[in-house]
Amino acid sequence: MTTSPVCFSLPTLIYQAIFLLVLSNSRGSVASLPEQHAAMHSTPDVVPQGDGVQGADLPGHLKPLGSHRPPEDPGIDVLHRVPDPLDFFNRYVKDGSPVIFKGAAQNMDSYKLWTDEYLSKSYGHLKVEVEEGKKENRSKDLWHMSLSNFIQKYQKEDVYLVTDVPPEMSDEFCLLRCLLCGGFPTSLVDTILWYSSGGTKSVLHFDGVDNINCIMDGSKEVFLVDKREQANINIDHPEQSFSGVDVDKVDLTKYPGLGQVPWYNVTMERGDCLFIPYRWFHAVRSWGRNLAVNVWFIHRLWFNETDCSDELMALPEYVPLSSFKTRASHLEILRSEIANGIEVYGGLITVEEMYDLIQRSTKQQITQLFQSLDQNGDKKLSMKEAYSESFAEACKSADISFDKEKDDEEEVEEGDEEEEEDDIGGEVENDEAHRSTGREEEHEEL
Structure with a gap:
């Protein structure tokens, strides 16, 4: 056969990617938590879930994710300078430890320039992909429209731009110095732009790659769980690596592990960049006008010294994304x-x-x-x-x-045959094929 x-x-x-690596236990200073979100975490410690314990008796039951117990203290490392690639690999990538780089994106053009007015004027003609609904639901459609059309809608409608960073914009977003050698440049998988009016909520999920997310505007709050806690995280949608738990109303009778799992809270503020290691579980909420870019890259098992100079400390703060043409092959x-x-x-x-x-x-x-x-x-x-x-x-x-180019060509041919109007209104493809199911699987918060 x-x-x-x-x-x-x-x-x-x-x-x-469904396997685990051994993690180091080192942790540093805790990431700050805004006062307006503190009430979400001021809950008692978890209680045993033995026989006779009802859902109503479980701390955090039918409450937002993270209400079952306070976050871990100390939290993840917080650095005010981005390390060189070798230091980054040894301290964070190799064994998988998250870290936040405070203010690391503040000198990027994307941080300084990407207002609604600038983006609409400079790149409004570009086609982008937009999710229907700011609370992530992977059964919903992904639409195509122009960037200017999205900007006209996003403050009033329940939409969320989640798209590859267009090549035309890649001069203004940069890769941090920690990714500039050591094999990282050839391990790049994708760079995704996230753009909303705030109030987005992702599903609880993990990525099969390492991830650095930089926020240009607004703030994000990340519920983060060590990959060693997989026994407590029910990934009941393994084909897309996410849990079906309602992040606003956690049913601890259906997902009992979430009633005892230790977790970290990370608040990202404008200009911050967060490293989320391969296979760490996370769910993300956003606040205010929200604009971010994440970089996915293959989890490396060793550091490639051959593409680094002797003077690692002399590496620039960052380099424009447009300088990196190579992406990791399938x-x-x-x-x-x-x-x-x-x-x-x-x-x-x-x-x-x-x-x-x-x-x-x-x-x-x-x-x-x-x-x-x-x-x-x-x-x-x-x-x-x-x-x-x-x-x-x-x-x-x-x-x-691994014939990605053939797949992409077929998608383009299908797209060329479609009309550019839809129920959301404006220039969106109208045919049933406008739904980008492949991208829908790929795009998740962070």
Whole structure:
């Protein structure tokens, strides 16, 4: 029996990393919490959930996420200077520890220039993707419209711009110095622009990549949970790596783990940048006119010193995004996910464990990929085998393709045939195909 090729899209690969890494226990100073949000966290410690305990007796039941107990103290590290790439890798990326860089974006042009008036005048003609609803619901549509049309609507309507940073705007947003060498520039996956009138609420989820989010306007409050707490987080939508819990009204009878999980509160203010490590669980709320950009990049297991100069401290504060033309290939994203799995399982991985890593592929295809990579035939895959030169050929022989350009061309052809009007009003594509289901899977808060 033959199987049809599986084409891995970027969202699919991002959401299918389902393994854990060992974390360090070091923590620094706590991120500040605005007084207007403090009431949300002033709840008693969690109580045992034994037999006979009713939902009404559970602290935080049917209340906003984070109401079950105060956030951890001390909180995550807070730095007032962005570290060099090697320091960033060793202290935060390698073992997965979040950190907030206070004011790190304040000298970027995007921070200084991106008012509604400037964006409408300079980039209003650009096509962007807009989500229906500021409280994230992944069953809703994603619309296409011009940036100027969105700006006319967003203060009055329940819409949220979530789109790739357009190339035309990439001179004004920058990568921080911590990403300027060490393998990070070639590990970039995507950069996403988030734009709303505030009041957005994301689902509780995790990303299969590392993430730096910089806020240009407004503030964000992040509910953050260590990836080691996976037993307490019910990711009941594994295909998109999120939990179906209502973040405004947590049902602790359905999601009991959320009644005891320790968590960190991070408040991002205008100009701040937050590093959220690979696989950490998070949910995000925004306040006021809100404009942010996040950078997704492959979780690296080692630091590549060959692309760094001897003078790491001499690196600039940041470099425009437009200077980085290369993005990580789908093949490298898949390979890095397998490598992270090998790391978790102590240096070797079996075919059964690979079934969990590549969920959208058939077992037959995964078995074929595994057998092609298992060069010594010991039925275990090593890091050396995962990084063999035959990886691309092994994917091909297993009918696992990475033809993103072909997919993108098909999407463009479909888009060209559509009309530019919709129920939201204005220039939006009207055909059923206007719904960008692939992007809908990829876009999540932060």
